[in-house]
Structures are given as structure tokens and as C-alpha cells.
Amino acid sequence: MQRAVLERVEPVAEGAVSLVLRGDGGPLAAWEPGAHVDLVLPNWLTRQYSLCGDPADRDSYRVTVHHDPLSRGGSEYVHLYLRTGRTLEISLPRNNFPLSPAAEYLFIAGGIGITPIVPMLASAVEAGAVARLVYVGRSTATMPFADELRATYGDRVRIHTTDEHGRPDFAALAATLNPLALVYCCGPASMIDTAEAVFPPSRLRVERFRPAAKQFALNSAFLVDCVRSGRTVEVGAEQSVLDALNHAGFPVPSGCREGVCGSCEIPVVGGEPEHRDDIGAPPGRMYCCVSRALSPRLAVDL
Amino acid sequence: MNSNDVAFKARPRRISHEEVRARIGEPEDLIKSKVHDRIDRHSRRFIAHAPFLAMATSDATGLPDCSPRGDYPGFAKVLDERTLAIPDRPGNQLADSFRNLAENDGIGLMFIVPGVREVLRVNGRAYPTDEPDVLARMRTEGKAAQLAIVVEVAEVFFHCGRALIRSRLWDPASQALAAELPSVGEIAAEQMGLDIDPAVVTRMLEAEYRELY
Numbered sequence: 001m002q003r004a005v006l007e008r009v010e011p012v013a014e015g016a017v018s019l020v021l022r023g024d025g026g027p028l029a030a031w032e033p034g035a036h037v038d039l040v041l042p043n044w045l046t047r048q049y050s051l052c053g054d055p056a057d058r059d060s061y062r063v064t065v066h067h068d069p070l071s072r073g074g075s076e077y078v079h080l081y082l083r084t085g086r087t088l089e090i091s092l093p094r095n096n097f098p099l100s101p102a103a104e105y106l107f108i109a110g111g112i113g114i115t116p117i118v119p120m121l122a123s124a125v126e127a128g129a130v131a132r133l134v135y136v137g138r139s140t141a142t143m144p145f146a147d148e149l150r151a152t153y154g155d156r157v158r159i160h161t162t163d164e165h166g167r168p169d170f171a172a173l174a175a176t177l178n179p180l181a182l183v184y185c186c187g188p189a190s191m192i193d194t195a196e197a198v199f200p201p202s203r204l205r206v207e208r209f210r211p212a213a214k215q216f217a218l219n220s221a222f223l224v225d226c227v228r229s230g231r232t233v234e235v236g237a238e239q240s241v242l243d244a245l246n247h248a249g250f251p252v253p254s255g256c257r258e259g260v261c262g263s264c265e266i267p268v269v270g271g272e273p274e275h276r277d278d279i280g281a282p283p284g285r286m287y288c289c290v291s292r293a294l295s296p297r298l299a300v301d302l
Numbered sequence: 303m304n305s306n307d308v309a310f311k312a313r314p315r316r317i318s319h320e321e322v323r324a325r326i327g328e329p330e331d332l333i334k335s336k337v338h339d340r341i342d343r344h345s346r347r348f349i350a351h352a353p354f355l356a357m358a359t360s361d362a363t364g365l366p367d368c369s370p371r372g373d374y375p376g377f378a379k380v381l382d383e384r385t386l387a388i389p390d391r392p393g394n395q396l397a398d399s400f401r402n403l404a405e406n407d408g409i410g411l412m413f414i415v416p417g418v419r420e421v422l423r424v425n426g427r428a429y430p431t432d433e434p435d436v437l438a439r440m441r442t443e444g445k446a447a448q449l450a451i452v453v454e455v456a457e458v459f460f461h462c463g464r465a466l467i468r469s470r471l472w473d474p475a476s477q478a479l480a481a482e483l484p485s486v487g488e489i490a491a492e493q494m495g496l497d498i499d500p501a502v503v504t505r506m507l508e509a510e511y512r513e514l515y
């Protein structure tokens with residue numbers, strides 16, 4: 001955890017504000033494009049926000065928060081109640097959406113999904129790669145950074161407003177895509193679903209801010225063997241592995257509790273996990289807030 | 303009745319409302335005028351920081367019930383300046399409140415923010431809902447609320463801090479009072495006539511308390 005003072009709140013589009021957070025008594029932890037932090041709000045809620053400022057600036061972080069009309073209390077708090085001058089706890093940066101080296105990139109952002117893309121595009125351009133951005137939103141007034149991006153990158157940025165032009169044609173983008181290019185997409189669920197349908201999986205990287213709608217078989221109870229401590233923890237059918245481990249005294253951290261942030265990652269050494277997250281757990285890992293077991297026992301390195 | 307309770311010769315005497323007014327006078331205008339018919343920005347901010355409220359309802363005969371509700375600050379949602387929504391989570395035992403509201407839609411709420419001596423009072427009419435857009439706003443820990451109570455606000459006012467000042471509610475030293483009470487296990491074991499070690503009952507309850515959502 002780190003502490004930062006909320007220095008400024010800047011409106012950047014209809015329904016979106018940027019927060020400038022200054023390190024409290026020292027530099028903030030380094031980060032790479034694509035990273036996010038957990039913000040612990042004064043109403044005790046923890047929410048993830050992508051870092052969208054300059055990674056070279058170690059004195060402050062910038063995040064941009066969209067006021068979700070169906071807010072569960074996080075973005076609403078930021079927009080209606082958060083006051084400058086307040087000290088906030090923020091996590092160390094975590095990156096589930098890192099920029100891999102490539103000669104060419106296609107970035108696709110929808111609405112507030114622009115946040116991780118802003119520093120990615122800057123970094124790709126700086127590295128001398130061919131980089132394009134298709135930025136989709138209802139209207140330019142609702143799209144953070146639309147003007148700045150156009151001013152900085154000119155023709156490399158295409159602003160697509162759905163109020164005027166309807167949905168963008170991803171199939172056409174896919175048809176003309178350089179087979180070696182990497183595609184980075186962040187936006188609403190419907191946009192990511194479309195991208196996953198048209199771009200080759202090996203070329204596509206996505207980040208979901210909220211879990212995709214999915215169906216799973218009914219939950220059942222199972223056992224988790226914690227091999228390092230020699231203890232076995234029972235996970236009830238209606239209980240998450242995270243809760244079961246926490247209750248048993250294992251201090252596994254958590255953030256979103258819905259499989260999108262990655263803070264509850266634990267090492268799996270035996271058994272077959274049933275991955276239910278939206279991040280894509282690497283081999284030998286699981287996100288235990290949502291993922292369960294296909295085998296009657298799991299062995300974890302705790 | 304306990305053998306050492308003061309024995310009354312009769313019930314304490316009842317006095318008329320006129321007699322009450324004669325003793326304490328009419329409420330001053332200042333106090334009366336602070337009652338609003340909508341949630342202004344100060345009330346909204348207060349509700350957004352309140353992790354606790356007391357909810358009073360009553361049945362068709364007027365028999366009242368008051369129950370505690372609590373969650374993260376702002377768990378009661380302000381839908382607009384005349385409407386609130388309060389989530390119902392599993393194990394809330396909200397059934398009594400729902401049954402009352404079906405017979406009598408009057409509701410009284412008292413919001414409390416730890417550390418603040420004034421409380422916010424809201425009175426109005428209420429009904430249950432399963433509106434998905436309302437329940438979506440109440441998701442916590444990845445779980446949705448099952449139902450919510452919609453409150454149509456009639457009166458909103460801040461209630462002065464004397465009661466909380468006199469009760470030293472926010473004075474950490476007041477917590478010493480807890481040590482003077484029997485454990486929840488002792489109370490439950492005796493009240494339910496259970497023949498088990500109260501410490502076991504306490505431990506069972508503690509385990510249940512950890513499954514909050």
C-alpha cells in the first residue's frame with residue numbers, strides 16, 4: 001500500500017473526472033503502461049483505476065473515473081463526495097494488460113476504456129512502432145482526452161462517434177490488419193465481445209473493467225490443501241475460496257472480488273482449478289475470489 | 303419481573319397531551335423549520351457516509367418495530383431528492399419489516415455517522431422492489447442484494463446532538479460498558495433454554511458473523 005494526497009479533480013468529459021494523486025512524502029511506485037491501482041475510498045470501498053498519466057512522473061499518478069449511472073458506490077463517491085486535500089490509500093500498481101513488444105499496434109478503446117490505452121499509445125509511438133488508435137464513444141463530449149489525442153497524434157487517431165456513425169466495423173479493421181500487429185482493446189463488454197469474435201486470439205489482448213456475463217455449472221463444495229502450512233480448508237458451495245482462506249486465517253488480499261483485478265492471485269500446485277475470472281490466469285495460478293475447482297481437492301502453495 | 307424491581311402500586315400515571323405541552327412548551331420555530339420535504343445536498347452527503355441506520359415500521363394495528371441495518375457507508379442509496387433505496391441482504395431478518403410495510407407503508411429512519419453527534423431523520427412511505435437497476439447499485443463483494451425497500455421521502459431533518467452527547471456514544475471509554483454485559487452466548491443459551499456451553503454458542507455466532515454477504 002502507498003499513500004497519496006488528492007491534489008486536483010479535473011473534469012475531462014461529460015461524466016468523467018481525472019484525479020491527480022500526489023505521493024505522500026516521497027515518490028510513488030513505478031508502473032508500466034496498462035497498469036492500474038486500487039483506490040481505497042473514504043466509504044471503505046476499493047475500486048480499480050488504470051493509470052493514465054506519464055509513467056516518468058514519479059511524484060504523482062493520474063486516474064480518470066467515469067460516473068457509472070448504475071454505480072455500486074465507488075465512482076459515485078468519487079464524483080459526488082471526494083474532496084481534494086484528502087489522503088487516500090492506494091495499492092502498488094498491478095499490470096494485467098502489459099504492452100508486449102511489436103512492430104505494429106492497433107489500439108481500440110471504447111469510452112472510459114481509453115484510460116490504459118493513453119500511456120500505451122504514447123509508449124508505442126515513442127518506441128517507433130506503427131501505432132493506430134480507434135477511439136469509440138457516443139459523442140466527443142463524452143470521450144475523455146479525444147481532443148488531446150487528436151492534437152498529439154493526428155491521423156494516427158480515429159475518433160468514431162456512435163451517435164453519428166453507429167457501431168464501428170471491426171471486421172473491416174480485422175481484414176486489413178497486418179498479421180504481425182498486436183491489437184489492444186479496452187471498452188464496454190459488447191465491444192470486447194465483438195473484438196474477440198473478429199481478431200485472431202493470438203494477436204488480441206483485452207482488459208475488462210467489469211466481468212463478462214457467463215454461465216457455470218452449479219457450485220459444489222471442495223477442499224483446498226494448503227501445502228506450505230499443512231492445513232486443509234473446506235470451501236462451501238456458497239462460499240468463495242477467497243472467503244474460505246481468509247476465514248481460516250490466510251491473509252489473501254483482494255480488490256474487486258469479481259475476477260477482474262488480479263489482486264487475489266494464489267499459486268496452485270495440484271488439482272484442477274475451474275477458472276472463472278476475466279483476466280486469464282497464467283499456468284499454476286488462480287484468482288480465488290471467483291475461481292473454484294473441477295477436482296474434489298486443490299493444492300495451493302500457502 | 304425481577305424480585306428486586308421497584309414494585310409500583312399501580313402503573314405510572316398517564317398525562318394528557320395538554321399537560322405535556324404545559325410542561326415542555328411548543329417546539330420553537332427554528333426546530334420546526336428545519337424539517338424539509340426532500341433530500342438536500344447536506345442530507346445526501348450524510349446518507350453517503352452513514353454505515354448504520356435504524357428502521358421503524360409498524361403493522362396494521364400500529365404495533366411498531368425498529369430494526370438495525372448496516373453496511374459500508376452509503377449502503378442506503380439516494381435515487382433522487384425524494385427517493386431512497388435500502389438493500390435487503392440474506393440473513394437480515396427483514397421479513398418483519400416487509401410484513402409491516404405490506405400492512406402499513408409508513409417508515410421512519412434514523413441515519414448515524416460514527417463520530418457525528420447529530421443524526422439524520424427521514425420519515426416517509428415505503429414499498430419493496432426487485433427493480434434490476436436498483437439492485438445493481440447494491441452489489442457488494444460480487445453479490446447482489448435480493449430485494450430493496452424504496453422510501454418515498456416526506457420529511458427529512460437533522461436531529462440535534464444532545465442525545466449522543468449525553469450518551470457519550472462516540473467516547474471510546476464508553477466501550478467499557480460492554481464488559482458489564484453477559485456474552486451473547488450466555489444470553490442466547492439462557493433465553494433459548496439451550497443446554498450447551500455458552501462459549502460454544504458464542505463461537506458459533508462469531509463464525510456466522512464472518513459470512514456477512
Ligand SMILES: Cc1cc2nc3c(=O)[nH]c(=O)nc-3n(C[C@H](O)[C@H](O)[C@H](O)COP(=O)(O)O)c2cc1C
Nearest residue numbers: 048049050064065066071072073074075115209260
Ligand atoms: C483493471 C481495471 C481497471 C479499471 N480502470 C478504470 C478506469 O480507468 N476508469 C474507470 O472509470 N473505471 C475503471 N475500472 C472500473 C472501476 O474499478 C469500477 O468498477 C467502476 O468505477 C464502477 O464502480 P462502481 O459501481 O462502484 O461505481 C477498472 C476496473 C478494472 C478491473
Ligand code: FES
Nearest residue numbers: 255256257262289
Ligand atoms: S479480487 Fe479482483 S480478481 Fe479476485
